[in-house]
Amino acid sequence: MARRLSIAFVHPNLGIGGAERLVVDSALCLQQRGHRVVLYTMHHDPAHCFEETRDGTLEVRVCRSWLVPRSIGGRLHILCTILQSLALARSVATAREQFDVLFVDQLSAPIPLLKHAHAHILFYCHFPDYLLARRDGPLRRLYRAPFDLLEELTTAEADEIAVNSRFTQETFRHAFPRIGRAPRVLMPALNLHAYDRPPDADDPALAVLRTGKRVVVSINRFERKKDVGMAIDAFAALRDCRACLVVAGGWDTQVAENIEYLSELEARARSLGLRTRTVAPRGATPAALALLPAGAVRTPSFPAAGDDGDQLESTDVLFLPSFTENQRAFLFSVARCTVYTPTNEHLGIVPLESMYMRVPVVAVNAGGPRETVPHAKAGYLCEPTAEDFAGAIRRVLDASGAQWAAMGAAGRERVQRDFSLDAYADRLERLIHEMLQRPMSSSPVFGILMTLFIVFAAAAAFALASWL
Template sequence: MVKVVFVHPDLGIGGAERLVVDAALALQSRGHSVNILTAHHDPGHCFKETSDGTLDVKAVGDWLPRSIFGRCYALCAYIRMIYVALYLVFFSGLVYDVVFCDQISACIPFLKLKRTKVLFYCHFPDQLLTKRATFLKRLYRGPIDWLEEKTTGMAHCVLVNSDFTAETFAKTFPSLSHITPDVLYPSLNFAAFDKKVEPLGDLLPKNTDVLFLSINRFERKKNLGLAVEALGKLLENPALIKRKVHLLMAGGYDDRVTENREHYLELRQLTEKLKLNDHVTFKLSFSDAEKLTLLSNCTCLLYTPSNEHFGIVPIEAMYMRRPVIAVNSGGPLETVVHEKTGFLCEPEAQSFADAMREFVTKKNLSDKYGKAGHSRVVSSFSFKAFGNKLDRIVKKLRKS
């Protein structure tokens, strides 16, 4: 048995959080001891396993600010994670062999104060997730970017979520050329998706013939406006309006996050501008049961981010036998097979609209691609394979 502690910035609902939860479940199911420490955990906005007692979760340091007058989010996140690390080392009383940390590497030097093994999972270099449009922003980010590279190199083991992220890691951190990250693809716990699907209820307008579904956080980098604009292009053909085509924009939404609130309003304004109010529905956050219902009943998933590090939602959709239309960059290049499990398109409204038209006009295409997608996920992205590899990694770390 290996005693493993996970440290994570904010255990809400998102792809990174899903991976952390799955990693914890995989290790726990193999007899390892698992604890999770996080700077924030809201039982009303989290994955069920973190609130129903399945996993041992403790939130510490949530009293620390998330921003300074609406700015310095990165700095505050680093401080909060360092606090979590210090709490673990000096005050938690936990006995552990390996620490699994992700997203923020600044805590690694503090985790190593106890001479424990540290595994760092790099979803994507943090410094690439923000723009530096002004001199002050570049001045602010300079030390943070240096610290990210320096501390990432201090981990005993570095994992990444895709070959795309591994290549980006090498380009972003030139001083870490001696480190070759191991790829550990995120996976699906198939049992969680094999549950009984609840009826749609009032999730959608009645009598929808073709349902396009977008699932992503309400953040600008997810390029959600592309889905709305593509629908507008698609419905420029009057004949298609009669088919009762609908788009449901569902995603993680946290009222504490300014960007979530702002971007949701921007999308509503875009929908009104394109006169698509009768064809677009917004769903702010959802339960696991509602996600299964939406995936089961949609015609196709629209996945709009460019250069996404991996993207777990396309995997979920394909397992539920739904095809995927995604941007032809980043993680989807490793998950979606063009013209077999969906379409890989340019990040342009017309390109997406052309692919969407295929599912509107070809009756059996959704089922055909959906079946192929399910087979691909089962063979390449199983929870068992994910857990077995992670099990080997933590055992090797403890012995090293």
């Protein structure tokens, strides 16, 4: 791209997850190509974020709306999130800096208001939100109706729409029939150089992970839709394999589901006769420790006697909430297999990370992994049952050294060829360049009308919610 662009990324919560990793990598690759990049967000916790957003590599501007809570009585999350996003959009639209491009993802509601920034808007749809929402009962369906319509109308206002896989592209077309154009497929990439750094062996936080057992890894946020329980059920069927399952993932003390699901998984493992251990995040406060399952141990902050021993000899399932990047690197360096359990996941970054680190993947034969994991070459694609997963995990664990190495090499080659940051940057720059050749989709006046609709829908939803 010939000229230097000014690009703002608008993302709700810069925590730790696949969506956040895509935003960070997109910002990094554009910044490295000489473009001016700023990240706007509603929430950024330095203790729970990717390093590049904490160490000054990327400029992050946090715009909170103190008048709007994250929820009301533990409910109305979508209403509060939309209202917060409007405040964030106002901060972007009234910024003194003029942006050429706004990269918006996850939440489309602020797009009409962002029109006032007079910039081209690229919306990255990880997956239609309304397909992920609960609608158990007529009142909840009525409550969700205005938000579902709002998502479709506001998404259509973007100048360009991209999705992360062909699976999401097809889902998008069925979910939003009023949007006449098909979104562009822009698969995420990995910053391969970040994975090439070996783990810091002197990090005392690695002590809780050292073992002579074979390690099976599951990495996902602690959300029920990730179906991590299936990994635990499958592992329970492998009692004679002398292995340890490490369940690591994003865990936010502000998200009730994260807290509840971790406790549910720990109880599930114990009910199956598995010996469990939960390690608290590094630097966890007393309040955070109180939210963890009983008996959680602290992450060591300094080397201690016995660190060279087998810390997991008496543990079958280790829970590692809010793990560090160095712990992730160590896990991939010792893992024999990665288990990825979400069904119809729109893409899935973890299988790509695992394959690049030469660790075979066992994933559900649906959604994004069907497009990323070469079956029987870099791992196995299974039906979403504990029996199928147990069989595939056993095949990986029982593979000879040469067979295991061949699967690892095939996975790494796949990622290097199709998911490098350079290849992704080329595709992203090309998409932005094509978008800039076209006029912006509508005037800011429409944004005012759409904003009024959002406020009206929010008020109506609040009234309906009182009946739920």
